[in-house]
Amino acid sequence: MLANKTIAFLGAGSMAEAMISGIVESKTVRNDQVIVSNRCNEDRLIELSNRYGIRGQKRDELNFEEVDIFVLAMKPKDIDNVLSSIKGDIRADQVVLSVLAGIPTAYMEDRLNDNQQVIRVMPNTSSMIGESATAMSPGKHTGMDNVMDAKELLKSIGEVYIIEEAQMDIFTGIAGSGPAYFYYLMEHIEKVGKENGLDIEQARKIGAQTILGAAKMMMTQEEAPEELRKKVTSPNGTTQAGLEALKEYGGGEAISQAVKGAAKRSKEISEKLEKVTIK
Ligand SMILES: NC(=O)C1=CN([C@@H]2O[C@H](COP(=O)(O)OP(=O)(O)OC[C@H]3O[C@@H](n4cnc5c(N)ncnc54)[C@H](OP(=O)(O)O)[C@@H]3O)[C@@H](O)[C@H]2O)C=CC1
Numbered sequence: 001m002l003a004n005k006t007i008a009f010l011g012a013g014s015m016a017e018a019m020i021s022g023i024v025e026s027k028t029v030r031n032d033q034v035i036v037s038n039r040c041n042e043d044r045l046i047e048l049s050n051r052y053g054i055r056g057q058k059r060d061e062l063n064f065e066e067v068d069i070f071v072l073a074m075k076p077k078d079i080d081n082v083l084s085s086i087k088g089d090i091r092a093d094q095v096v097l098s099v100l101a102g103i104p105t106a107y108m109e110d111r112l113n114d115n116q117q118v119i120r121v122m123p124n125t126s127s128m129i130g131e132s133a134t135a136m137s138p139g140k141h142t143g144m145d146n147v148m149d150a151k152e153l154l155k156s157i158g159e160v161y162i163i164e165e166a167q168m169d170i171f172t173g174i175a176g177s178g179p180a181y182f183y184y185l186m187e188h189i190e191k192v193g194k195e196n197g198l199d200i201e202q203a204r205k206i207g208a209q210t211i212l213g214a215a216k217m218m219m220t221q222e223e224a225p226e227e228l229r230k231k232v233t234s235p236n237g238t239t240q241a242g243l244e245a246l247k248e249y250g251g252g253e254a255i256s257q258a259v260k261g262a263a264k265r266s267k268e269i270s271e272k273l274e275k276v277t278i279k
């Protein structure tokens with residue numbers, strides 16, 4: 001379905017690069033079907049086009065007619081500028097995928113053309129290696145063919161979940177922001193490993209393999225995480241001591257609060273948006 005489709009990223013930052021890397025690596029589309037553009041940083045366009053063999057184009061070089069799927073990948077604060085700058089150039093049947101946290105489909109529909117096809121998407125940076133957990137929520141005018149094309153494209157960067165838009169905030173708290181929690185955890189594991197005689201590279205590999213192993217267990221075994229945890233925990237053994245410390249220092253609550261904090265911020269971004277329709 002994507003065989004002859006052209007995909008244009010508007011925004012060339014970390015998230016765009018992670019998605020481009022995953023898409024190119026998967027060979028779901030040919031490299032020359034992918035275009036990347038940004039606001040002003042031409043060096044970055046050259047860098048990405050050289051690194052991934054895709055087409056870097058300045059805004060005024062973009063031929064909107066040839067594009068089938070636009071991927072908006074700028075910061076949420078830039079959304080109004082972008083929507084008003086593309087409205088005159090895109091058609092309603094061209095699909096606009098937005099990866100911006102907190103920007104509802106209705107907000108984009110109100111500011112683009114009548115019946116504009118939009119899809120709100122929440123990937124994460126593990127798209128870089130095809131391991132994202134990505135959510136998508138189509139807007140009210142989006143046809144099934146475009147939903148299927150978007151899903152196929154997003155499958156190339158990892159697992160895809162079609163969810164209700166109302167669930168986007170919590171999805172963002174868990175999966176969009178989630179990689180950062182694990183990196184933060186690893187920063188602490190590296191530090192304590194180093195303080196206790198490991199070199200930092202060793203500590204990193206050991207910690208990462210442990211997270212990977214636990215993740216694969218959860219994805220392949222029937223047991224719930226609680227059961228798997230109990231199997232690690234010998235009475236009065238080392239794990240019990242570790243878990244007691246984790247509880248004493250609020251580890252579980254800290255994780256819940258991290259997810260809730262990120263979800264709350266996603267909701268706040270939506271709530272702070274200009275409510276007036278500017279069509
Ligand atoms: N980073 C992450 O883990 C995730 C991010 N997201 C979402 O992805 C979006 C981008 O985040 P991230 O990649 O981290 O941000 P970056 O700051 O790394 O990149 C932002 C990009 O947007 C470009 N840009 C700004 N204004 C415009 C414009 N008017 N037209 C075209 N491009 C423009 C910038 O170009 P220039 O440099 O030329 O100004 C830059 O390339 C955010 O909305 C975020 O919510 C979603 C999931 C995960």
Ligand SMILES: O=C(O)[C@@H]1CCC=N1
Pocket residue numbers: 101172176177
């Ligand atoms: O921090 C952010 O706002 C973005 C959205 C999800 C991950 N990064």
